[in-house]
Structure formats: structure tokens, C-alpha cells
Amino acid sequence: xxxxxxxxxxxxxxxxxxxxxxSEQTAAGTxxxxxxxxxxxxxxxxxxxxxxxxxxxxxxxxxxTGSWYETYARAVTAQVDAFxxxxxxxxxxxxxxxxxxxxxxxxxxxxxxxxxxxxxAEALDGPVQAALDAGIVVLTYDSDLTLDGITAINQDDAxxxxxxxxxxxxxxxDDANLVxxxxxxxxxxxxxxxxxxxxxxxxxxxxxxxxxxxxxxxxALDTQAQVDALLKQYPQPGQIDAIWSHxxxxxxxxxxxxxxxxxxxxAVYSVDLTDQELPYFWDEGVNFVAASATNPATIGQxxxxxxxxxxxxxDVGTSVEVEPALVLKKDLPAEPITFAELADVVPAxxxxxxxxxxxxxxxxxxxx
Numbered sequence: 075x076x077x078x079x080x081x082x083x084x085x086x087x088x089x090x091x092x093x094x095x096x097s098e099q100t101a102a103g104t105x106x107x108x109x110x111x112x113x114x115x116x117x118x119x120x121x122x123x124x125x126x127x128x129x130x131x132x133x134x135x136x137x138x139t140g141s142w143y144e145t146y147a148r149a150v151t152a153q154v155d156a157f158x159x160x161x162x163x164x165x166x167x168x169x170x171x172x173x174x175x176x177x178x179x180x181x182x183x184x185x186x187x188x189x190x191x192x193x194x195a196e197a198l199d200g201p202v203q204a205a206l207d208a209g210i211v212v213l214t215y216d217s218d219l220t221l222d223g224i225t226a227i228n229q230d231d232a233x234x235x236x237x238x239x240x241x242x243x244x245x246x247x248d249d250a251n252l253v254x255x256x257x258x259x260x261x262x263x264x265x266x267x268x269x270x271x272x273x274x275x276x277x278x279x280x281x282x283x284x285x286x287x288x289x290x291x292x293x294a295l296d297t298q299a300q301v302d303a304l305l306k307q308y309p310q311p312g313q314i315d316a317i318w319s320h321x322x323x324x325x326x327x328x329x330x331x332x333x334x335x336x337x338x339x340x341a342v343y344s345v346d347l348t349d350q351e352l353p354y355f356w357d358e359g360v361n362f363v364a365a366s367a368t369n370p371a372t373i374g375q376x377x378x379x380x381x382x383x384x385x386x387x388x389d390v391g392t393s394v395e396v397e398p399a400l401v402l403k404k405d406l407p408a409e410p411i412t413f414a415e416l417a418d419v420v421p422a423x424x425x426x427x428x429x430x431x432x433x434x435x436x437x438x439x440x441x442x
Contacts (some may be wrong), residue, residue, distance in 0.1 A: 077266070089156070100246055119432045121137060121440065122386035128441075129159040129385060131378070132180035135191035136173055136260075138165040139291065140323040141350040143191075143368050149374030150189065157382060158441030159187075170197035177201035187381045193217040194261060212386045213377050218261040225384060227377055229368050230395045231265035237366040237400040239273045240341045244314055245341065245363065248279040249316040253304065255287045255324035257295060266320045266345065282315055287324050297327030305331060311339040316363075322346035325354075325365075333359040347401060349413035355403045365401045372396070379430060388431070399413045399423040 104402070131154050137143060147163065154161040164180060166173035173193060179203050180188055188205050190198065195218050205212055206223045216225045242250060256267050267309035268284075274282055284304055308314050317332075317340060319325040325344040329351075332340055338361050344351065347367035354362040373396060380390050399422035406419060415425045 082414055099278045102340060111433075112438070115369060116376055119436045121433050122388075124386050125157075125382060125433075129154075129157070129186040129382070130184070131159050131187040131381070132162045132183070132185040133161060133189040133191065134166065134172070134176045134193070136166050136193060137168050137289070138163070139293065141326075141348040141421060142346050144324050145348050146370035146374040150378055153299065153375045153378040156438045156441060157378070158437070170194060172199055174201045174382050177205065181205045181210060183212060185386060187378075188212045189377055190214040190219070190382065191261070192216055192260060192432050193219060195219045211381050213381045214379055215373060216262045225380055225390055225392055225394065227373065227380070227394045227396065229262060229373075229435070230397055231262050233243075234366045234398045235266040235269035235343050236271045236273075237398060238318060238345065238364060239269065240403070242318060242341075242343055242399065243273075243277060243280075244423075246315050247272055248277050249281075249388040250279075251281050251283050252315060253283050253301075253317045254285040255301075255317060255319040255321070255328060256285060257287045257289055263320050270318070283308065287321070288327075289323075293321070293323040294326040294330070297324045298331045299327075301328045301331035304336065305335045305340075312365055314340050316341040316343060322348055322351050325351055327359075329354055329360050329362070332361075333357070352413055352416065353410060355401075355406055363403050366398050367401060368396045368398045379434060382434075382437075383431065386433075 133147070133150055134145070138147070162180070162183070162185070164176035164229060166176055174197050177188065177190070177198060181201065181204050188202070188210050189398065192200065193214060198217070198219060201219060202212055202219055202224070203221055206221060210226045213227065219226065242252065254270055254383070256263050256270070258264060258267065264384055268419065275282055286297070286300045286304065288300060290296045305314070318327050319328055319342065322344065325342065325346065328342060332363055333343065336359070340361065342354075342360060342362045344365045345367065347365040348370065351365065354360060378392070383390050399420060401416070401420050401423065411419060
């Protein structure tokens with residue numbers, strides 16, 4: 075039995091248990107990039123009065139770089155568009171003080187909904203409280219804000235990290251030399267790092283060779299340089315058995331460094347998976363073994379839908395956790411598949427019990 079237990083903290087009357095899903099079927103449908111209005115609804119389905127007029131939505135995000143964010147942002151944009159709303163994205167360029175200022179700007183502009191991506195309580199409690207005081211609906215993602223009135227969506231970081239670490243132990247035993255790609259100061263990465271620390275305490279034969287990574291304007295390239303230097307420091311097979319990456323931008327950097335060095339002796343395990351990393355499973359130049367991940371498109375779409383439910387006066391609870399799937403190379407076909415086809419091959423990737431209100435489809439159809 076795994077030492078790492080998935081924890082679900084959901085209080086949502088509409089039976090919302092979010093899981094990564096590229097071909098999730100909901101009331102209005104979704105895809106890898108966002109929602110599509112393909113369903114019909116009965117004539118008696120009423121759109122909530124609070125949604126009679128289009129909503130103004132602001133997304134304040136700490137970073138806007140990387141394929142995970144791009145997929146997430148496309149889904150947010152597509153869902154707001156589908157609902158007939160307007161969206162303003164505030165890029166904080168990895169600067170928390172600027173992020174706080176961006177929240178202030180959004181509040182002062184009079185938005186109806188504030189979406190926060192990767193914020194911290196230390197930086198944002200004041201500005202976000204001002205948003206709540208102004209009657210603005212606030213949905214956070216991968217943040218650590220706990221103010222009354224917020225609904226927080228988080229990936230289950232314990233499961234994201236634990237799934238991969240369990241697989242490393244299963245594949246390599248209890249005496250592996252492990253490189254961890256992570257940095258401190260980001261709530262999701264901090265939560266995953268805590269699981270790594272617990273894993274290492276329980277698996278005393280596993281050695282952490284190094285913990286590196288770089289969040290910057292080009293995190294993949296900067297991490298590639300760090301991994302390249304580490305590979306030169308440990309050039310012999312067996313000195314590094316595996317790399318455990320906590321973000322797909324770190325993974326992309328590690329992938330390029332390993333490929334250029336011809337180091338197929340180092341296995342790669344990753345958190346996050348997008349259409350840009352999926353082909354790694356079939357690249358013979360790198361031993362890419364597993365990814366513990368959720369679909370960023372599902373998260374982006376769901377963050378918007380939950381916000382609209384709150385505007386409509388529906389109780390969506392205070393905490394929603396997104397359960398990850400573990401995608402293993404050994405479970406994939408010999409020939410490459412597309413990101414949209416992943417759900418057909420890995421059942422856990424498509425597992426979902428989402429039941430959105432019927433008015434979601436009605437609102438999308440009205441807004442066409």
C-alpha cells in the first residue's frame with residue numbers, strides 16, 4: 075500500500091470532484107483548450123438572475139510563462155468568452171508586490187470576479203480582503219490564502235508528489251540517488267517539497283544528490299543550465315539514478331540537458347504534463363518514465379465556472395482539491411498519441427464526477 079494518501083476536501087453540492095481530464099464530458103463539454111457548447115437544455119432551465127448581465131472577470135497571476143500556464147489561461151479565456159463575459163489578465167512577472175498592486179487595480183476597476191493564480195497570503199491578504207469587502211467573488215488557485223469568503227482550488231500536492239515518489243521507489247528500490255527540481259517560496263512547490271522530505275525520512279537508503287531549479291523569465295533554459303552543470307559534476311552512471319521534477323518547466327530544462335548529454339541512464343519523473351511534454355515519453359534520447367499530473371484546461375475552466383456559481387448565489391464550499399493521475403510510459407502505446415487521446419489510454423486521466431448546473435449550458439448557448 076502506498077504511504078501517500080490522496081486527501082479530498084470538497085464541500086460542493088453539485089458533486090464536484092475535479093480530476094485531470096482531457097476529454098471530460100460535462101453539461102457543456104470541454105476539451106484540452108476549453109469548453110465547447112455542444113449540448114442542449116430544456117426550455118424550463120433558467121439562467122440565474124445574477125448572471126443576466128455579462129460579468130467582468132480579472133485574472134491576477136504570478137507568472138504567465140510555460141506551457142502549463144498557457145493551457146490553463148486558454149481554458150480560462152475560453153470559458154469566460156463562452157459565458158459572454160470580459161476578461162482582463164494581470165501579469166505580475168513573478169513579483170509578489172506587483173501582484174498585490176494588480177489585485178488593487180482589478181478591485182478599483184470594479185470587476186465582478188477575481189481569479190488569483192499562485193498567490194501568497196503574506197502578499198495578498200490585504201488586497202484580496204478589500205476585494206471581498208467590495209463584494210467581489212474571489213476564486214484562488216494554487217495559493218495559500220484562507221480568508222473567509224474565498225473558494226480555493228488546489229491540486230492535491232501530496233498526491234502529485236507522492237504518486238511519483240512511490241513510483242520511483244517501486245522502480246529503483248530504496249537506494250536511489252535522486253535529484254529534486256524544486257524551489258522554495260511557491261505554495262504548491264513548498265507542499266510538494268514537504269512530501270519529498272517525508273519520503274526521504276522514510277526511505278533512508280535514498281540519497282538526495284541535489285535540489286535545484288530556477289524560476290525566471292525562461293525557467294526551462296535556466297534549469298537546463300543547472301542540470302547540465304550537475305551532470306558534468308556526476309558523469310558516471312549510477313551517480314544520479316533519477317530526476318524528480320516538480321514543475322513542467324523544470325522538466326523541459328532537464329529533458330534538454332539530458333538529451334544533449336546522452337544520459338539515458340537517468341530516469342525522469344515529473345509533476346505536470348501538457349501537450350509539450352507528452353512526446354517525451356516516446357523520445358529515445360531521454361528515459362522519461364512517469365508524470366503525476368492534472369489537466370490545466372480542466373482547472374482553468376472549473377475556476378471560472380465555480381466563480382459564476384458563486385455569483386449566482388450557489389454554495390460551492392471553501393476548498394476544492396484536484397486529484398492527479400499518474401501517467402506511466404509502460405501504460406502508453408508504442409506509437410505517440412495526442413494530448414486529447416490521453417484519456418482513452420489512461421483511465422485515471424478521464425476519471426470525473428463533475429455535475430455542473432444545467433444553466434451552465436444555457437448561459438453558453440445564450441452567449442453565442
